[in-house]
Amino acid sequence: MFSSRRTIISSPGKVLLAGGYLVLEPAFSGLVVATSSRFYSSVSHLSSASSSTSSSSAATITVRAGQFPREQSEWVYSLSVNDNAIHLEQTNGDKVGSNKFIHITLLQTLRVSYERIVAETGRSGHEAAQELIIRMTNGGQSRGLDIVVLADNDFYSQREQLSALSLPAKIASLSSIQPFTSLPRPIAQTNKTGLGSSAALVTSLVASLLSHLDVVSLPTGNPAASTTSNLGLVHSVAQFIHCLAQGKVGSGFDVSSAVYGTHVYTRFSPSILTPLMQNAIDQIPISGDATLLPVLDPSKWDQDNRSFRLPKGLRLILADVDAGTDTPSFVGKVLKWRKENPQVSDDLWKGLDQANMRLESLLTDMVGREGEGDYDETIRCIGERTIKDLKENPTAVLIDEIRTTLFTIRGFQRKMSELSGVLIEPPEQTKLIDACCELPGVVGGGVPGAGGYDALFLLIVDSPSVVARVDDLWSNWQEMSVCPLLAKQSDGGLRVEDVNAVKGLEQALTR
Ligand SMILES: Nc1ncnc2c1ncn2[C@@H]1O[C@H](COP(=O)(O)OP(=O)(O)OP(=O)(O)O)[C@@H](O)[C@H]1O
Numbered sequence: 001m002f003s004s005r006r007t008i009i010s011s012p013g014k015v016l017l018a019g020g021y022l023v024l025e026p027a028f029s030g031l032v033v034a035t036s037s038r039f040y041s042s043v044s045h046l047s048s049a050s051s052s053t054s055s056s057s058a059a060t061i062t063v064r065a066g067q068f069p070r071e072q073s074e075w076v077y078s079l080s081v082n083d084n085a086i087h088l089e090q091t092n093g094d095k096v097g098s099n100k101f102i103h104i105t106l107l108q109t110l111r112v113s114y115e116r117i118v119a120e121t122g123r124s125g126h127e128a129a130q131e132l133i134i135r136m137t138n139g140g141q142s143r144g145l146d147i148v149v150l151a152d153n154d155f156y157s158q159r160e161q162l163s164a165l166s167l168p169a170k171i172a173s174l175s176s177i178q179p180f181t182s183l184p185r186p187i188a189q190t191n192k193t194g195l196g197s198s199a200a201l202v203t204s205l206v207a208s209l210l211s212h213l214d215v216v217s218l219p220t221g222n223p224a225a226s227t228t229s230n231l232g233l234v235h236s237v238a239q240f241i242h243c244l245a246q247g248k249v250g251s252g253f254d255v256s257s258a259v260y261g262t263h264v265y266t267r268f269s270p271s272i273l274t275p276l277m278q279n280a281i282d283q284i285p286i287s288g289d290a291t292l293l294p295v296l297d298p299s300k301w302d303q304d305n306r307s308f309r310l311p312k313g314l315r316l317i318l319a320d321v322d323a324g325t326d327t328p329s330f331v332g333k334v335l336k337w338r339k340e341n342p343q344v345s346d347d348l349w350k351g352l353d354q355a356n357m358r359l360e361s362l363l364t365d366m367v368g369r370e371g372e373g374d375y376d377e378t379i380r381c382i383g384e385r386t387i388k389d390l391k392e393n394p395t396a397v398l399i400d401e402i403r404t405t406l407f408t409i410r411g412f413q414r415k416m417s418e419l420s421g422v423l424i425e426p427p428e429q430t431k432l433i434d435a436c437c438e439l440p441g442v443v444g445g446g447v448p449g450a451g452g453y454d455a456l457f458l459l460i461v462d463s464p465s466v467v468a469r470v471d472d473l474w475s476n477w478q479e480m481s482v483c484p485l486l487a488k489q490s491d492g493g494l495r496v497e498d499v500n501a502v503k504g505l506e507q508a509l510t511r
């Protein structure tokens with residue numbers, strides 16, 4: 001009986017609200033907010049194998065990026081076993097080119113799966129390799145795995161789609177675009193919006209593969225309820241793969257939020273991955289001891305995730321600004337300046353970290369006031385700026401302190417820009433964010449993550465009138481092209497999906 005079993009797991013996008021650059025060092029933390037816009041990975045079995053093609057030592061994997069042109073966005077791999085290794089080769093690279101994030105995710109996740117099969121079944125070598133292939137081919141009844149990856153529209157600029165529909169770059173227009181809308185050009189020629197597509201892709205694909213191959217068990221609904229070892233393994237495997245594919249060990253805040261959702265993140269020690277980064281291999285050894293699992297054992301990872309969320313009644317609203325940011329180049333220049341100016345940069349880092357942690361504390365205090373009788377009314381009045389005397393109202397005082405702290409953080413970012421020569425908050429962004437902050441209901445804002453011209457965020461009162469004010473200012477802004485995203489904050493990380501619960505997903509998977 002051919003199995004129609006399908007595993008769909010999604011990961012949220014990310015916004016590093018505070019802690020850019022500092023979060024690269026374990027001494028400092030970052031406030032990372034997961035977005036409502038998500039990245040989906042679906043794993044099922046390819047059509048049934050005819051007796052001539054079914055094999056216990058080979059399998060096929062096809063991966064399709066469902067919203068991109070199929071002829072340039074479907075990668076096919078063949079997996080085979082020889083005397084001392086499992087090999088994964090792409091078979092259509094000459095036609096569509098390669099996708100290193102997909103290839104590395106498949107290879108390393110299958111390598112983890114093989115090592116887990118050895119550890120759990122006591123089988124090794126060819127026997128364990130055959131067990132892996134049996135799971136990939138549904139007991140030989142299928143040729144292998146059929147994978148489709150899909151991102152919510154927010155991950156990629158929709159400017160062209162909006163102009164093709166003669167629609168203005170406004171929130172209402174974005175809502176009229178079909179979910180997982182087809183994009184005209186391949187990924188490499190598509191503008192991304194800074195939500196962390198690669199981290200969400202890697203994380204959701206690792207989780208869906210490990211789950212489909214029965215290596216981890218992630219219950220439907222809220223995987224956060226699953227055992228920490230399962231989620232912890234998904235986290236460490238995804239962090240390793242993302243670093244390998246990016247060719248550097250970043251802070252990992254983006255993978256952490258793709259797994260755990262919104263939280264205060266303190267990075268893992270980069271040295272944990274050194275043994276694996278130095279001799280990355282391109283096959284899966286089936287002789288000798290496990291080499292991945294001892295390093296990716298979650299109990300050996302020292303990152304910290306402190307729970308944190310935005311308070312009820314406030315909303316994160318995001319915009320994609322017309323030019324991107326070369327994050328690796330920004331990071332390189334800032335860290336070079338920091339190394340050359342240790343005293344000045346230490347003082348700056350400590351001052352900025354205090355402001356970042358003050359922001360966390362104030363937002364958490366706001367969460368603590370959600371049950372107060374005056375909370376909702378105060379938020380409503382702040383939205384229309386009809387509060388006369390802030391001093392009389394503790395919630396209003398807190399919001400005013402959040403506003404001040406966001407300005408303080410931006411001041412430190414401008415100081416970092418001035419001293420390092422890296423335009424973290426460029427003058428054009430300063431002008432735009434200051435103009436937004438003048439609007440009633442806007443608490444504050446800033447440039448997320450590495451900054452530059454990539455994106456901007458605002459913290460606003462979550463009311464239609466405030467959203468409309470911001471939307472209007474952005475759509476009329478002349479100095480830069482500012483396009484809103486639909487994303488809001490969300491608290492959840494990895495999620496096992498029911499295809500019928502996600503609008504447009506079934507159609508996009510079978511398109
Ligand atoms: N839908 C997708 N399907 C397959 N691969 C994708 C998809 N989206 C992104 N990728 C992969 O991720 C790579 C982008 O990773 P990169 O680290 O350069 O950007 P990023 O920092 O994640 O971007 P952003 O934060 O703007 O989304 C692409 O080159 C591609 O290999």
Ligand SMILES: C[C@@](O)(CCOP(=O)(O)O)CC(=O)O
Pocket residue numbers: 015016019020021022023024194250251252253327331448449450451
């Ligand atoms: C600059 C840095 O601290 C944050 C980059 O954030 P983003 O990719 O610009 O959202 C780099 C990192 O944390 O890996």
